[in-house]
Structures are given as C-alpha cells and as structure tokens.
Amino acid sequence: MGPRDAVTDGISLSEVAIDDGFWSPRRERNRDVTIEYQYEQLEESGSLENFRRVAAGESGDFQGMWFQDTDAYKWIEAASYVLAQRDDPELEAKVDGVISLIADAQQPDGYLNTYFSLVEPENRWTNLHMMHELYCAGHLIEAAVAHYRATEKETLLEVAVDFADLVDDVFGDEVEGVPGHEEIELALLKLYRVTDETRYLELAKYFIDLRGKDDRLAWEIDNPETLGGGEYEDGSIIPAARDVFTHEDGTYDGRYAQAHEPLRDQETVEGHSVRAMYLFAAATDLAIETGEDELIESLERLWTNMTTKRMYVTGGLGPEEAHEGFTTDYDLRNDAYAETCAAIGSVYWNQRLFELSGEAKYADLIERTLYNGFLAGVSLDGTEFFYENPLESDGDHHRKGWFTCACCPPNAARLLASLGEYVYSQRDSAIYVNQYLGSSVTTAVDGATVELSQDSSLPWSGEVTVDVDADGASVPLRLRIPEWAESSTVTVNGESVETPSEGYLEIERVWDDDRIELTFEQTVTRLEAHPDVAADAGRVALKRGPLVYCLEAIDNDRPLHQYEDPSPTSTTHRPDLLEGVTVIEGEASVPDRAGWDGRLYRPADETARERTEFTAVPYYAWDNREPGAMRVWIRS
C-alpha cells in the first residue's frame, strides 16, 4: 500500500463499534444531549434562518457571527458520524432537512455563504483574512464528506463539489490569496479522497504552498475600506486584519495565521493554535499524498518544537488569550488559554502524522490529549463546555452551555462522535491498535476478514484483552505500548510475549480465535517540567496512567498554594465520585499558621510546617462540583 492507501486505510468509522465503560456514556450523552442541543441552537441562533432567507432571495438581517454557517456544517458532520455507527431515522431526517436548506441557499454559480449573500453580495472574496468564506467552505466540505461516507447520499456532497469547483475557478486566477483561518485545505484533501478529483488536491496544495509567500495580507491591511466586513448591523465590529495581525510595535506579519513565512521554512509553531493545527493537519495529508521530503521534515520539526517546548502536560496548546495561541518556547503559564478546539486540532494533526509515519508517539499524544486537554473541555453531563483550559484556577473559571463564537462545543461533538476513527488503523497491511477502549472492528486486510474485539479497563487500570480472529489468515498486529506504562506484560493465549518498553509490539501469526491479554502498569508519577518552564519551577504534577491529576479546593482543606511536596500514598476508585474516578491520596507539607501575630512578612527561619492529607482527582473532571480553586502543578 502506498501512503495514500494508508490514510484512507480501509477501516471506516462504520466498521468500528465502541462499547467502553469510560467513553460510551460520554458518547451517548454527546449523541442524546449535545448533538440534540446543537440542533436546537441552529434554530435559536438564526443559523438556519440565514439559509432560509438566502433561499428566499431576501437580504440584510444576517444573524450571528459572520461565520455562523459553520454551526450547521459542524452539526451535520457530528450527526453524520453518529449515523455512520447506528441507524437513527429521526436524526437522519433532521440532517436531510438542514441539508435541503443549505442546498437551497446555494447560488447558481456554486457560491454559498449566507453572510455575504444577505449583507454584501458584491464583496465576495475581498476580505480573505477576516471574513472566513473559505473557512466556512471547508466545514461545508467536511460535513459533506462525512455525510456521504455515513449515508452514501450525495445531496450535500454535490453542494460541496459545486462550491469547491467555484473556489478552484476563482483562486489562483481571479483572486490570489489564502484564507485567514485554515480549514479548507484539510477539507479539500478529504474531498479529493472521496471523489478522486485531483483538482481538489491541487487546490489544497495551492493554499498550503502560497501561505507566507503572497502579499495579499499586507494589501488587506492597507486597504480595509475596499473589503467586506467592517461594522455589523447590530453595531458590533468585525475585526479588521489590521487589528488582528499587527503587533504592539505597529509592525505586522502573518504570524497569527501561520502566514509569516512559508510553511516549509517555519521552525516554531506560531500564532492562533487552532489555525496552526488545521494547517499542519492539512499539510500532513498533503505529505501523505505527495511524499515530499521537505514538507515532511518541516512538519516533524514543528511537531518537535511543539511537544518539547510549547505544550502543556495535558496536551493543551497555546498559553495566550489575546491571539488564542502560541507565544515563545517554554511559556507555559498555568492560567493557560489552551483552547479546547486546539486540543481537538492536535488530535486531527497527530492522527495524520501517525498515518504518515506509523510511529506510536503520535498515538501516545492523541491519548494524552483525549484524556486531559480535550476531555476537560466537556462537563460530565455533556451540557457545558470550556473554551479555555487553564491548569490553575482561583475558582472563577467555569464551563458554559454555549458561546457567541461557538466553535468548541460542536468541535467536541464531532470528535466524540468520530472517536472510533482513532482506535484502529490499517497501514502497510498491518492492523494497528492505537487506543485502548472497549470496541470491536471487522475489516478486510489483503482479502482476509479480520475481527478484533477489545475490552479495556482504562483509564482506571491497565488491563486490556484483545480477541482476534482472521479465519486463519496471517496479519501483522501492532499493539501500542503506552508511553506511560511503567512496565507491560502481554500474553497470547496465555503465553508470554516479549514486549518493548515503548512503541509497538508487533505480533504476526495465523489468527484463529486468539486472545491477547495486555497489562500496563499504572503508577502515580510526580512529573517535573523542563527547567526553562518558569511557571512550573519548583512544582510537580501528578500523573497516573494516561491521566493528569489536579487538586480541587472542595477535596482539600488548605488553600491550594500551601500544599508542598505531595507524596502519594494510595489510590482509591470511588464509583460515587464524579461519575466514578480513581483518586490519588497522600500527604503533603503545609505551613503552620501559628506565630504570625498580625505580621505580613517575617524572617523565614521562623518557618514551621506540618503534614496534612491531600486528595487529587483527574484533571478532566474538575469544575463539576461546587466552584473552587484548582491546581495541576503543586509545589515540590
């Protein structure tokens, strides 16, 4: 198989069934609550009304953010992932209804954007960096591909194809430029793969290659009066590129949208972190298609920069709120921005890097991100979301039901609904088990039908059983040894197998009702951060298996900053707590409160400390009880 085959990989979402103690309840709530709620929001927010009014030939009175069309597209995409895995005629009918509205709103030449059609039809393609027409197009295409794959219906795919053809006609010809928010690139590569039309591959390559090379951004900054956007009907302002791309000293470059230099020259991950993840995901797909060494090297370099200098221990990305993104090496301040969508984007990118390389480290990072930086973004009951995921809070940061810029909730919904895409892969005629969660898959490998059935006790303990049957065919099976496993033991039908300390354990044999049993040792580890991370100097974080832990005020008597030298003594699974979590308990040192006598400062040699108990809970579960302080990094 060539690289392209590797990524399309033969394992479709519909071939994977998830039945997992940890993830299934979350996925059910995602399906029954979140996706249902989002559907209601489409009407509430005016998103569907925008489509209806365009179809009716009306103008003005656009509702919502100017890229609001994506709410409908992302909802269709999430719903389609649900439909790929189970029959749901009611949901399918709703999807068909929304698609019908979208199709009706499409212009005769294929153009589709309700903001421009209603408000300023004459200004199409003028404000590439801020007005997000291509970003909306990308989400339309992703929704169309997901819907087509799930249902084989071409209703939305035809809409997407018509629009993509228009974009292909216009760009590189009438208009030269790249979008200010990447998204269409990865969508075009998906479209290419379902249609086999190389023009979409070429168009994606055009956008990826041009970024950082053209002078369109400078022109848009210098000519805001000729562009679409500006003031909104309700008086609010759509930001100008000048506001977003200009640094404090008055200079500007494309850093915010990774357009400060050509991708292949970039040494560090920069700018808006979601934009960066989407670009790198697309570029990795492009590299899978082209095999271009220079591009692959640049992506590996960027990944190394990110994971060794610019990533939270939770897998969260981007400390800075002002531009929602990356700053400098080792700036990992604990009042992190770490947008939920950036964690999701990281999962997308890492999945493609895995498909490109077959390396386990990418699946390791997906696991870390899923259980921590991503999952914290969703409340236990599935109804509220974090936009930002700090690693420390005074108790005033809480999830919300929805946002004006509602990117995170639907993004979380589509990731949970498509979780099955990350469990197994087929690559080079081998089956990879990348994530451990209760599930089964039936797929064809070189003509043989392979069935895998997995039971998993993650994340609370490390026992996994994989039953394999291939009717006597010989297929290599590659099982990821998680980076966090202190030690691993693996048996096949009870007989021990030698196991590497990391990477993949490959087992190749004639499979015929065989059972693989894996045990990954989970110990509580005190992690420290690199010495150049100022925010974590003199601090440790507790981790157990794939889970990062935190202290919450509700479980601990003292203000959290007073805990020092946390020494774990035991772990206890508490089914009653936070829908069932394993807590870490231990002792820490805290200051003796006596002897201050109304003083605010005193000689440090008077310091006395005492021991006290602490309880840590998984980071993903924080802020699901009464509001209070939270801290991941505890003084050591």
Added chain:
Amino acid sequence: MGPRDAVTDGISLSEVAIDDGFWSPRRERNRDVTIEYQYEQLEESGSLENFRRVAAGESGDFQGMWFQDTDAYKWIEAASYVLAQRDDPELEAKVDGVISLIADAQQPDGYLNTYFSLVEPENRWTNLHMMHELYCAGHLIEAAVAHYRATEKETLLEVAVDFADLVDDVFGDEVEGVPGHEEIELALLKLYRVTDETRYLELAKYFIDLRGKDDRLAWEIDNPETLGGGEYEDGSIIPAARDVFTHEDGTYDGRYAQAHEPLRDQETVEGHSVRAMYLFAAATDLAIETGEDELIESLERLWTNMTTKRMYVTGGLGPEEAHEGFTTDYDLRNDAYAETCAAIGSVYWNQRLFELSGEAKYADLIERTLYNGFLAGVSLDGTEFFYENPLESDGDHHRKGWFTCACCPPNAARLLASLGEYVYSQRDSAIYVNQYLGSSVTTAVDGATVELSQDSSLPWSGEVTVDVDADGASVPLRLRIPEWAESSTVTVNGESVETPSEGYLEIERVWDDDRIELTFEQTVTRLEAHPDVAADAGRVALKRGPLVYCLEAIDNDRPLHQYEDPSPTSTTHRPDLLEGVTVIEGEASVPDRAGWDGRLYRPADETARERTEFTAVPYYAWDNREPGAMRVWIRS
C-alpha cells in the same frame, strides 16, 4: 501642646538642611533635572497655554488631560519646597511667572479650572466623580500653602483662598457631593492651618463625612448626558463614572473612590490606592484637629488591614492595574501595579499617623516605603519614572520620561524636595529623630533653641552620629530604633545607653554639645510572606537594613526562576555599580540542565540540582542597566 500643635509641630522645612551621601545627589538631580524638565513640560504640554488662553477670554482647544492644571500646581509645590531650603532667584522668578498666569486665569467669582473655562463653562460642578475640578483645586491649595510657607508671598495663597471660598459657598448648598478623586480634603486642612479659618476645616470635614453617604454617584451614573466631560475635542473619551465605578456584574458602588460606605464604617482599604491614601491622610489630619475617637479607630483599623494583608514588602500598594488599586486580602501578585504615587500617598498618610500618635511604626513604614516602593519609581539619573512597580519582571517593564497622565513624576519631585519634613518632628515638647540621614536642624522647643546635626551611613551600614546642643536646656529626644535593626547600641558621649528593641529610645538630659552614637546592626534577612499570600508561597525575599533586594538578569547567569534556596554568604559595597550599592552575594541551587533529551516533562525523581552563585542588588536600583528580568521573591 494639643494635637493641632503637634502636627504644625514647630519644625518647618526651612529649618532642616539635608546633606546626605545617599539622598543629597538624588535631591540635587531632582532640583536640577526633574523640576527643570517639568517646567519645560508645562509649556510643551500646553498646560501654561491653557491658563493664558483663559486669561485672554478665549475658548475651546484645551490641551492635555482634563486635570492638566495640576501639573502646574504640583510643579509650583515642588519648586516651593526647593525655595524653602535655599535661595534661587531664577527658580523663584519662574514660579512667580507661572503664578501670575494662574492668577490671571481665575474667574471673577474665584473659579479656576482651565478645562471648564475653555470647553464647557456652563458645566461647572456637574460631573464630580470624573471631572476632577475639586482635585485640581486641592493641588492649587497645596501649591499655594507651600509657596506661602517658603516665600511668605501671598500671591498664590490669595488665589487659593478665593477659590476655596467659592467651593465653600457652593458645596453643601447649591451642590451636594464629594469629588471622585480625593485631594481637596487634605489641602483644605493645610489651608486651615496657615489661615486659621475654620470654614476650611469644616469644608474638609464636610467632604470626608459625606463620602459614602450621598446618592450623587448613582445620579451621575444614571445621568451621564447632563454632565460635563464626555467626548474630547481630539476624539478621545473622558471616561464616564459608569465605566469606572461599575463592576463586571453590572452593579456599581463607590469602591473605586472609597465611597462605597462611610469612612468610619470601612474595615478594609479598597479601590484606587492613591485616592485611598489621600483620603486617609486628610482624615488623619482631621482627627488630629478634632481628636474624634471613632475616626481614629477607623484609621487604625484601615492601617492594620493594609499593612498586615494588602501591602508589598516594598511598601508598594495596590496589585490591580484595571482600577489602579486594592483587591482582596493577601492578593499580592508579583506583577504588581503598586503605583509610585500610591507609595508617595502612603508616606503622606503615615506621616500624619505619626503626628497623631507619636508611634514609631509609622516612621518605620515611611522608611521602608522611601527606600523601596517609592525610590524604585525614579531612575538613578532622575530623568525617568515608573508608574507601576512590579516585584517581578520578564524584562519588558521600563521607566519612561513622562506619561500622558503625568501624576507620578511631579509627585516624586515634590516628595524628594520635601524630604526634610520626614526627618525630625516636634511633638509633646520632645524632638523626634524619625529618619536617619545626614542633616541638621535648628528649632525652638518651649523657648529653647535646639540644634541637631546628624551624620548617617544608611542605607549601606547602620552607623549614625547625632550631635545635640540646646545651650543647656533639657529637651526630651526620641530616637527611632528601626524595625530592621537586629540589635542596636547607643552611646551618649561614649557612655552606653540602654536601648529598646523597637520604638523610640528616649534620652532626656541637659544638652550642651553632646554626641549620640547609634549603631544599628544590619544583617541579611530572608523574609517569607504570610501563608495566605499565594504569590509568595515557597519563596523568600532578601532584605538588609531598610533595603529590599532583587535579582536582576544582568548579574546572574541562569533564568531567575531557576534560583532556589538563596543562601547569602557576603555583602560587598561596590562604589562603581549603580552609583554605589552594597550587593548581596551568595549561593543558590539551580537545576542541572543535563538529562532532558528533548523532553518537556519527566519524572521528578530524576531531578538533579547544582549550586551556583548569585548576586542581588537593591530593588530601588533595578532597571537602570540593560533590560532584563528581575525578581524580588526567590524560590526557597
């Protein structure tokens, strides 16, 4: 002597001559550079032009901030302090020139405010909380009192009296309300003391007593369209009370201006820290006059709250930038706002508390503030100023030559010029030596002429000599034992005197060419902050004598966050460094950089540390060399 006599205290600025190794060069630069530069700024900024144009009956085209008149008043005040201590005909002529412009701009009824006279004369006294007419009046009065005391000329005093009389006629009658920025209260008390007119005492009491009781603020918030202010001629906006006094949740109260409840009910120091210091200073003066127990108790309570829960180790005040002020108990984040003017205001308040009580703790705090929180605000060469005084910097915080809101530079100038007011006091027929710095004073106590001459080696070492002569009169002398002195030895004419560990050493004898020698032991102390100060948990600050120290990047090889457990080993005076400072040198623990192998996180049990040297410099001297990080609180 009654309390009122205590504060006027018989020692005038002109009786004190300062000749000190540490302070005199700073005072000379203040006189020759800062005050001269400020005079030029009065013309540059349009401040004087505003007065000229009002005098000429013109309108419109007001220049500068709407309270810009205070620049001229504060300059006159600072210049008058200089004139009180030396003849300077050139400076005196400049002062007379500015006073003449001011007098010409006064309206027939006594009103004086160039913004309102030029821009909206019909809106006098409409916008009390934002438009600062009474704040400007207060600085006019302070300047007039200082000028009168220094020169005995009544030119400006007459202007101030006419304006004060108008204010007295209008307020409590036509208009009920208090100013949004306190200042006139303390100024009126000064005016009362030079004129003996009780109407000014009563008017100050009116403003102090009404604060927090009236509903004028609510009315101004609800009726912004009827008020003065609003949009400026250059398009900028004068903030509305609604913007400044409203909390995030939409409710409002007078907290920003200490008007949330009556002063006598206040339990905690709140709001804008400069405003708070000016109010409390005025209220303390009022208490000196009235002896009112309830007011004294409330001031002591507020002082205790501030000094035991809301004050930086430097004496700096107010962590929050948004409202330039106080927040909650123990919120002492190291990216402190700690406005220079707030430190200056604290000196004003504490001086009055001393005058009220005769307690040494107030003089101790003045010393701490002068050497640290205040002095850091002025560059070594006297040309640049901090508005904010953080205790930790990444290297991007620097002094500037001037500010749009130029309150701090002239405030620093008037404090340095009037430093002589804080060295000696006369109270209850005793002479107090409150600050140790080279100086002499000749003053009358109960008919006797007392001469003191002081030599001091502070802040670098603790040797002080005080020569006393009273021609054989017996006068109690109270010498402050600094709070920082680990131990003290005092001799009179070579004979030891028993010395308390803190407070005042009182020596009463017939003085006739006697010599007192004091030695205050200076040791390097590692201070810790109260356990509830989250920002300083697990950290220590180095202090020696009155000086707080800091690490600057330029003196230390490692990023400052890497230093742990700083152990001082020696102090060295380096005359070449930063105009001569004593540095603290020692060893600290820093992480071994090896063994990270491209990892960002690793198990903490792999931690290795090594010892390295560090050098700390006085906090006041930071940011006077090449830009770099700075840190007061070092990990312990």
